[in-house]
Amino acid sequence: MAMTETVDKTEWQVGDAEERRVILSAEDITVRFGTQTVLDGLDLDVYAGEVLGFIGPSGSGKSVLLRTVLGLNRKQGGTISLFGQNIEELDEDERTAIDMAMGVLFQHGALFSSLNVLENIQVPMREYLDLPKKLMNELAMLKIEMVGLPPEAAWKFPDELSGGMVKRAALARALSLDPAIVFLDEPTSGLDPIGAADFDELVRQLSDTLGLTVYMVTHDLDSLFSVCDRIAVLGDKKVRVAGTIEDMLVCEDPWVQSYFNGKRARQIKR
Amino acid sequence: MASEDDNAESIAKGEAAGVQEHRSEDGRELSLTGNWTTRSIAAIDGWMRELASTAPERIVLDFASIANIDTAGAFVIRRTVEELRQAGKSVEFRNISHSEEVLLDAVADAASQSMPEKPSSGFGLLTPFAVIGRSVFAMAEQMKYAFGILGSAIAGSSGHGISLTAIVAQIHRIGVGAIPVVLLMNAIIGAIVAQQGAFQLRYFGAEIFVVDLVSVLVLRETGALITAIMIAGRSGSAITAEIGSMKMREEVDALKVIGLNPIGVLVFPRLVALMIALPLLTVAANAAGLAGAMVIANYYSDISYTAFITRMGGWIDVTTVFAGLVKTPFMALAIGVIASMEGMRVGGSAESLGARVTASVVKAIFVVIVLDGLFAIFFASIGF
Ligand SMILES: Nc1ncnc2c1ncn2[C@@H]1O[C@H](COP(=O)(O)OP(=O)(O)O)[C@@H](O)[C@H]1O
Ligand SMILES: [Mg+2]
Numbered sequence: 001m002a003m004t005e006t007v008d009k010t011e012w013q014v015g016d017a018e019e020r021r022v023i024l025s026a027e028d029i030t031v032r033f034g035t036q037t038v039l040d041g042l043d044l045d046v047y048a049g050e051v052l053g054f055i056g057p058s059g060s061g062k063s064v065l066l067r068t069v070l071g072l073n074r075k076q077g078g079t080i081s082l083f084g085q086n087i088e089e090l091d092e093d094e095r096t097a098i099d100m101a102m103g104v105l106f107q108h109g110a111l112f113s114s115l116n117v118l119e120n121i122q123v124p125m126r127e128y129l130d131l132p133k134k135l136m137n138e139l140a141m142l143k144i145e146m147v148g149l150p151p152e153a154a155w156k157f158p159d160e161l162s163g164g165m166v167k168r169a170a171l172a173r174a175l176s177l178d179p180a181i182v183f184l185d186e187p188t189s190g191l192d193p194i195g196a197a198d199f200d201e202l203v204r205q206l207s208d209t210l211g212l213t214v215y216m217v218t219h220d221l222d223s224l225f226s227v228c229d230r231i232a233v234l235g236d237k238k239v240r241v242a243g244t245i246e247d248m249l250v251c252e253d254p255w256v257q258s259y260f261n262g263k264r265a266r267q268i269k270r
Numbered sequence: 271m272a273s274e275d276d277n278a279e280s281i282a283k284g285e286a287a288g289v290q291e292h293r294s295e296d297g298r299e300l301s302l303t304g305n306w307t308t309r310s311i312a313a314i315d316g317w318m319r320e321l322a323s324t325a326p327e328r329i330v331l332d333f334a335s336i337a338n339i340d341t342a343g344a345f346v347i348r349r350t351v352e353e354l355r356q357a358g359k360s361v362e363f364r365n366i367s368h369s370e371e372v373l374l375d376a377v378a379d380a381a382s383q384s385m386p387e388k389p390s391s392g393f394g395l396l397t398p399f400a401v402i403g404r405s406v407f408a409m410a411e412q413m414k415y416a417f418g419i420l421g422s423a424i425a426g427s428s429g430h431g432i433s434l435t436a437i438v439a440q441i442h443r444i445g446v447g448a449i450p451v452v453l454l455m456n457a458i459i460g461a462i463v464a465q466q467g468a469f470q471l472r473y474f475g476a477e478i479f480v481v482d483l484v485s486v487l488v489l490r491e492t493g494a495l496i497t498a499i500m501i502a503g504r505s506g507s508a509i510t511a512e513i514g515s516m517k518m519r520e521e522v523d524a525l526k527v528i529g530l531n532p533i534g535v536l537v538f539p540r541l542v543a544l545m546i547a548l549p550l551l552t553v554a555a556n557a558a559g560l561a562g563a564m565v566i567a568n569y570y571s572d573i574s575y576t577a578f579i580t581r582m583g584g585w586i587d588v589t590t591v592f593a594g595l596v597k598t599p600f601m602a603l604a605i606g607v608i609a610s611m612e613g614m615r616v617g618g619s620a621e622s623l624g625a626r627v628t629a630s631v632v633k634a635i636f637v638v639i640v641l642d643g644l645f646a647i648f649f650a651s652i653g654f
Contacts, residue, residue, distance in 0.1 A: 100309070114621035129308065135315045135346075137385060139308070142345050145380035152386050159618020178308045178340035209376045210341065211369065 022084070023048040023181055023213050024069065029078035031061070031068055038064045040237035042078070048180070051207050051214040053224045056234030057255070062217045063107060065234070066185055070104060083180070100128055103174030107185040107217075109166040111158040117144065117169045118154040124176040143172040148202055164195040168202075175206070181213040188220045196220055200227045233259075286313040287343065290335075297328030299364075303335040306343025318346050322353035329354060334365035344373040348381035416611045420603070422533040423541050423610075436539040437546075444505045444540070445547030451504070452497050452551050453558040459492050460484060460559030464566040477571040481581040484567070486590060488559035494594045495642050497555040498601040501548055502634035506609040509540050510630035513613025514623045522614070533610070541606040548602035549595055556594065593654055597645045604641060605634045 024046040031039040038061040046052050056062050067073040069080055071087060080087050082098050090098065111120050121140040125131055131139070144154055147168040153161070161169060167187055174182050184203070188196035200220070204227040207214050218224065224231055225245060232242040233256050241251050248260050285304040292299040304310065321329075331347070351361050366374075467480040513536055516522050525532045560582070567573040573581075612630035616623050648654075 113619035125308070129312070131312050132315060135312065138349070138380075139342050139345065141383070141385060142341060142377055142380040145383065146341070146376065151383060154386060155388055157619060175341075178342060209372050 021048045022046065023082070024215065025081045026065070026069060027079050027081075029065070029068060029080070030076045031064055031073060032076050037237060039068070039075075042234075042238050044232055044239050044242065046181075046213060046215055047230075048213055049207070049211055050229040051203065051216065051227050053228035053231045054215065054217045054234065055219065055224065055231060055259070058219075060234050061237065062234055063185055066183055066215075066217060070102075070183065096128070100124075100177050101180045103176070103179035103182040105167070105170045105174045105182065105184045105187055107189075109158070109170040111161075111166060111170055111173070113158050116155050116157050117149070117161070117172070120158070120169060121173045121176050123173065128177065140172075140176075143175050144169075146175065146206070147172045148198065164191045164199070167191065167199065171202075178210070179212070181215065184214065184216040184218075186217050186219065188218060188223055193222070197222060197226075203227055285337065286310040287346075288314060289317065297326050297330065299330040299332060301332040301335050302347070303337075305337050306339040306347070308340055308342035311342045311346055315346055318350045319353075321350050322357050322359075325354060325357075325359055328360050328362075330362045330364055332364045333367065333370055336370070339370055339373060341373060341377055344370070345377045345381055348374050348377050352382050412611065415614075416607050419533055419537060419610050419614070420607050422531065423538045423607075425534075433539070436535075437542050440539050440543030441547050443508075444501065444543050445551055448501060448504055448547075448551060449554060452500055452555050455500060456488075456493060456496055456555040456559040457562035459496055460488050460562035461566040463487055463492070464563035465570060468567060468571045472571070478573060478577070478581060480563075480567055480571060481573065481578050482585050484563040485560060485582045485586050488563065489556055489586065489590050489594045491594070491642070491646075493556040493559050494552045494598050494601070495638070497552050498548060498598065498605065498638045498642075499635050501544070501551070501602070502605045502638055503631050505544065506605050506634040507627050507631050509606065509609035510613040510616075510627045511623065513537070513610055514616030514626055517614060517616045518618060518623065537606070537610040540610065541603065544602035544606045545599045548605075549598040552595055552598045556591070589654060593645075593649055597642060600645075601638045601641055604637045608634045608637060 022045045024044075026042060026044045029039050029042040029044075030037070042065065044065075054062055054065075064073060068075050069082075083101065085094065085098070087095070087098065111117075112123065115123070118137070118140050121143050122136055125136050125139065141151065141154065144151065149165060149168050149172065153165060153169065156165075158166060158169070171182075171184070171187070174184075187203070188199050191199060200223045203214055203216065203223075206212050207227075216223065216228070228245070230242060230244055231248055233240045233248070233253070235253070235255050240253050241247065241256060243251075248256055251257065251260075287306045287310050288303045290301040290303055292301065306314075331351075336343075354361050363371075464480055464484045467483045468477055471477050471479050471483075513522070516536070522532045522536070525535055564575055564578045567578055568575060609630045612626040612633070616626045
């Protein structure tokens with residue numbers, strides 16, 4: 001398979017705080033469904049190596065933005081750049097290179113139900129790479145180990161997994177090609193608090209060891225406080241504020257105020 | 271894309287993983303080069319596997335010339351190191367950066383573990399017999415399950431939660447929606463039978479008998495059979511897919527927990543709708559079949575429409591019509607029960623949904639044809 005090295009992913013994996021290189025930038029994004037405008041002139045930058053928490057009320061368009069960035073949704077306006085390249089100006093090879101440098105964990109896991117966990121993780125490897133079977137098995141087991149699944153889970157089918165295991169398996173598949181950036185859509189929703197905390201820690205650890213950039217849609221205050229470097233708040237079809245947790249706590253915006261100064265948040269801060 | 275911070279010794283980006291050897295007096299020094307990443311690791315994997323057996327007692331790995339490394343590269347290095355150490359050889363790292371060290375540590379556990387045993391399906395001497403035995407029992411189980419569905423559909427029909435709206439909606443989908451294709455198919459079949467009949471009977475100068483042939487065949491057999499087969503394919507598959515995907519997403523379980531009988535709610539309206547729609551469709555199908563035959567008889571054999579109808583009226587009685595129609599509710603029931611049963615048997619995977627839909631259609635068509643044959647034998651023996 002012909003492969004262009006248009007994205008040198010390792011170059012984007014080093015999270016150098018001072019450098020602050022923009023790995024993903026969305027400018028002036030507008031998305032409409034029929035007459036309903038979901039996003040209207042939205043701007044967002046994600047920096048290489050950071051864990052970005054993306055929050056906003058239910059139904060505000062978090063998943064829509066994610067899908068738009070991934071090219072799964074049409075947008076009515078704006079530009080999206082990944083790894084410094086406008087995704088609309090790419091030829092097929094360049095697009096493939098970008099796809100290989102991204103991993104996605106969908107809200108409901110989206111594991112292929114007819115494949116077991118091992119095979120699920122190997123799908124991207126089979127698609128893009130020509131690896132010896134033995135090495136492919138080893139690498140899949142490595143991902144299983146990295147996301148904290150027990151080795152026996154390799155042979156299980158998605159309908160035999162618990163909710164938390166599905167999320168982990170889906171994360172393992174997202175990490176299959178060692179991407180530079182992973183998108184997680186509500187990775188901890190539906191998990192018990194301990195499972196969710198473990199998952200948060202896992203994300204933080206992966207980000208630290210692999211220099212991974214993480215774009216995480218979440219509703220989980222614990223994740224926001226414990227793992228996110230920066231937080232962006234979606235509201236009124238735009239990113240209302242983006243900044244560190246300290247920025248959020250002093251923010252004037254009423255929704256942000258009630259979100260971060262509500263009873264739950266105060267308990268966690270303590 | 272060009273890197274903005276190209277450092278001078280970043281050798282050959284895009285170059286596959288490789289190794290340069292230097293032998294020194296007290297062992298072997300390996301300088302790792304190129305990209306040790308998922309994408310390009312395959313080139314060196316085989317070589318690294320052999321290293322454990324070929325390496326001398328002491329080995330040094332030099333990381334200075336690695337352009338890029340990710341978990342896959344780190345894994346291969348770590349795996350090799352574990353193998354070397356197990357073989358009692360000493361390994362030393364040189365010029366290793368902090369981030370490389372972190373990576374190597376992160377993959378350490380995975381590198382020392384071996385592939386877990388795949389739960390085997392176990393093939394032994396008795397396997398063929400076990401397979402036969404299991405499939406016989408599965409067949410019996412399915413029969414029981416089918417009658418179970420039939421039973422609970424009837425029992426559930428007296429209960430609550432049965433809505434007339436659901437039945438009417440189903441009749442619309444199963445019956446009304448199928449009218450065009452059913453009419454077309456039956457008209458064509460009627461026309462084909464009439465054409466072949468006319469050609470054969472012409473030898474005997476008995477072309478007018480084509481009317482008798484066609485009307486008996488259409489009314490007693492093809493009208494009902496073709497319609498039932500069409501519905502088995504069209505609605506049987508839909509019912510299996512609908513119930514199956516609800517099963518997959520635990521909607522069926524949700525119904526149970528809410529206290530509704532899923533069979534009563536999901537299966538009963540469909541069964542009733544099928545049993546109402548199929549006879550009605552058959553009536554229309556009969557008319558279409560006869561109409562098709564009439565046009566062809568007129569075209570090839572100059573039998574006028576009036577002559578056709580008169581001849582048919584003298585020959586056909588209510589018994590013939592009912593001999594065709596009386597089968598249809600039973601066929602409908604069989605289609606509905608089989609489709610629902612297969613729907614309920616769907617497991618968690620998309621594959622099983624496909625398998626069940628296929629099984630549903632194949633079984634339903636098979637049973638419809640068998641039923642038709644049984645009715646033919648039965649009618650013959652009672653002289654109906
Ligand atoms: N494919 C679609 N067609 C029409 N409307 C959609 C579609 N996808 C999402 N929407 C609407 O967009 C809004 C945002 O949805 P979503 O991004 O899923 O919310 P959330 O922020 O909870 O993830 C919702 O009002 C939803 O109804
Ligand atoms: Mg969502």
